[in-house]
Amino acid sequence: MDKLTLTAIPAFTDNYIWLxxxxxxxxxxxxxxxxxxxxxxxxMQKLNLTAILLxxxxxxxxxxxxxxxxxxxxxxxxxxxxxxxxVTVPVRQGMAADIPGMALRFLVLDIPGHTAGHIAFxxxxxxxxxxxxFSAGCGRPFEGTHAELYGSLMKLAALPDDPRICCxxxxxxxxxxxxxxVDPDNQAIRRYAAECEVRRAxxxxxxxxxxxxxxxxxxxxxxxxxxxxxxxxxxxxRDMKDAVDVFTVIREWKDGFK
Numbered sequence: 401m402d403k404l405t406l407t408a409i410p411a412f413t414d415n416y417i418w419l420x421x422x423x424x425x426x427x428x429x430x431x432x433x434x435x436x437x438x439x440x441x442x443x444m445q446k447l448n449l450t451a452i453l454l455x456x457x458x459x460x461x462x463x464x465x466x467x468x469x470x471x472x473x474x475x476x477x478x479x480x481x482x483x484x485x486x487v488t489v490p491v492r493q494g495m496a497a498d499i500p501g502m503a504l505r506f507l508v509l510d511i512p513g514h515t516a517g518h519i520a521f522x523x524x525x526x527x528x529x530x531x532x533x534f535s536a537g538c539g540r541p542f543e544g545t546h547a548e549l550y551g552s553l554m555k556l557a558a559l560p561d562d563p564r565i566c567c568x569x570x571x572x573x574x575x576x577x578x579x580x581x582v583d584p585d586n587q588a589i590r591r592y593a594a595e596c597e598v599r600r601a602x603x604x605x606x607x608x609x610x611x612x613x614x615x616x617x618x619x620x621x622x623x624x625x626x627x628x629x630x631x632x633x634x635x636x637x638r639d640m641k642d643a644v645d646v647f648t649v650i651r652e653w654k655d656g657f658k
Contacts, residue, residue: 404504404524406564408605411437414570415460416607418528426450426502430521430528431568435464439471450501454478454487455530456518461568462486475500481517497521511556513549514539520556527563527611529556534567535609536592537575538620540655546648550623553647557611557621564608572596572606578657579619582631582650588616623647 409417411434418430419441427447431454432438442449449472454462456479465486469476477497478487491497493510506523511532521528531539532549533556541549576593583589592613596606615621622628623646632649633640640646 406526406566406608407441408566408607409437409441410570410605412460415568416566416570416605417464418566420504420524420526421445421447422502428453428499428502428504429468430566431455431461431530432464432468433458433460433462435467435471438464438468442472448472448501449474451497451499452476453497453506453521453528454483455520455528455532455568456515457482458515458531461530477506477521479515479517479519482515491519493519496523509555511552513541513544513546513552516543518552522559522563525563526608527556527559527565529565529567531568532556533565533614533618533620534569534575535565535572535607535614536579536589536617536619537571537654538618538651541651546651547644549651550620550644550647553620557615559611561610561612561615563611565610565614566608570605570607572609573600576617578654579617581657582619582653583622583627585627586617588613592617619650620647623650 403423405421407419411417417432417438420428427449428451475489477489480490480492491508495508497506506521509520511518511520514531579589619628623643629646632646636649
């Protein structure tokens with residue numbers, strides 16, 4: 401396999417469009433909510449766009465897909481249950497996205513909760529997690545239940561340590577502030593926050609992360625630990641029933657956290 405280059409293209413206020421390129425100049429875009437910045441990079445680097453991957457139907461993730469696909473005559477892989485007007489290759493759990501011309505394969509994972517049909521793409525040492533898992537955080541359950549979203553996060557957390565986590569937004573520092581409020585004695589959170597402060601001061605992305613790191617710093621992956629369970633109990637003023645109960649309490653806590 402040719403050497404792959406992974407790039408985060410900023411879009412809107414805090415979105416990232418992910419670009420994966422090989423040495424021959426072929427490229428894949430993931431969640432291009434805005435066509436303009438993606439097209440600019442493709443032109444500047446003289447890249448051949450061979451496919452687009454979509455994780456879910458929200459406009460800030462798919463808004464530029466139709467324009468880019470039409471311009472470059474490439475397929476759009478996306479969730480079978482969503483974005484039917486844009487997706488040309490619908491995929492679901494157990495299927496794969498085989499990228500034409502690049503000999504790349506991404507396995508598809510159903511991860512509902514944020515949206516009803518949200519999917520992730522995993523392969524090439526990368527996990528494109530959309531808005532389900534962020535670094536040190538997770539999305540809101542807009543179209544699913546807290547239990548569904550927690551189950552999806554546990555599915556991602558069960559993957560090997562090494563995939564680079566490429567999520568949809570630059571939320572890391574805000575997420576780490578909440579993580580520190582939930583788990584103030586967690587030194588990994590403090591170290592990671594200091595590293596991310598330096599990166600952002602240099603104008604760099606905090607992403608990608610790794611699952612190994614997220615298991616240490618992401619409170620939404622640590623609902624079975626005593627520290628997170630006890631914090632949820634104190635916040636709710638009652639004992640927690642199980643990990644889903646803990647997750648529900650801290651996810652709702654995060655909604656109003658400043």
